[in-house]
Amino acid sequence: MQSVRAGAEALRDARNQFERDGVEIKTLRRCDPEGRDGTELPACFKVYLPAPNGKFGMVFRFVRDADGIALRYLALGVRHHPRNSHAQIVYEVAHRRLPGWPARQFGSLGNLVPKLVPDSTELSTDLDGGRTAGVSHLLTQVSLLS
Amino acid sequence: MEQPPHIKVSGALEGEFIITEERSANEFVITRDTSWEAMLGKGERAATAEEVAALEAEHGPFQPADGEG
Numbered sequence: 001m002q003s004v005r006a007g008a009e010a011l012r013d014a015r016n017q018f019e020r021d022g023v024e025i026k027t028l029r030r031c032d033p034e035g036r037d038g039t040e041l042p043a044c045f046k047v048y049l050p051a052p053n054g055k056f057g058m059v060f061r062f063v064r065d066a067d068g069i070a071l072r073y074l075a076l077g078v079r080h081h082p083r084n085s086h087a088q089i090v091y092e093v094a095h096r097r098l099p100g101w102p103a104r105q106f107g108s109l110g111n112l113v114p115k116l117v118p119d120s121t122e123l124s125t126d127l128d129g130g131r132t133a134g135v136s137h138l139l140t141q142v143s144l145l146s
Numbered sequence: 147m148e149q150p151p152h153i154k155v156s157g158a159l160e161g162e163f164i165i166t167e168e169r170s171a172n173e174f175v176i177t178r179d180t181s182w183e184a185m186l187g188k189g190e191r192a193a194t195a196e197e198v199a200a201l202e203a204e205h206g207p208f209q210p211a212d213g214e215g
Binding site for chain 1: 186
C-alpha cells in the first residue's frame with residue numbers, strides 16, 4: 001500500500017511538474033530496445049521519478065498528430081522488483097502494452113498522458129479535457145484519463 | 147500471440163475494452179484496453195524514427211540507454 005501511495009504521489013508530482021515546466025528533451029533517456037530482463041521497448045523513452053534517479057520510472061513514446069510531435073505516456077511504475085514481490089516493473093508494463101501483447105490494466109493510478117511539443121512558445125496543458133495555454137518552452141500536455 | 151477480442155463499450159462504462167474470459171454464450175469478463183493502440187488519440191500515430199531523429203538533431207541528444215530496461 002505504501003508503494004502504491006508513493007507511486008501515486010510521484011505521479012502527481014510528475015504531472016504537476018510537466019504541467020508547470022514540461023519535459024526537456026535532454027532529460028529523456030532512451031529505453032533499451034532489448035532489455036536484460038527480456039523486455040523489448042523499441043522507440044521508447046523514460047524518465048526516473050523523482051528526478052534524477054528515483055525508484056519509479058515513466059516510459060513514453062513519441063507520437064505525431066496534426067499539431068506536431070508529442071510524447072505519450074506508456075507506463076509508470078517501479079523500476080525494480082521490491083524485495084519479496086512479484087509486482088510488475090515499469091518496463092514489463094510498458095512491454096505488454098506494445099503491439100503484440102494483450103492489454104493490461106495498470107493498477108489504480110490511471111493513465112497519465114503527457115504530450116511534449118518541442119520548440120513552441122504557446123503550448124497548452126490539457127487536463128481532463130480542459131485546455132490552458134501559456135507554457136514557455138519544451139512542454140507537456142497532460143490529461144488524466146479515468 | 148492471439149489477440150483478445152476487442153469491443154467498444156458505451157453506457158455506464160465508456161471506452162475500449164477487451165474480452166478476457168468468455169464464461170458462457172451470454173457472460174463475458176471484460177477489462178479496459180490499455181494497449182498502446184488504444185492509448186493513441188484520434189488522428190494520432192506513432193512518430194517515425196526519422197521524425198524522432200529530426201527532433202533530436204534540432205534540440206540536442208537524448209540520454210543513452212542505461213541497460214536497465
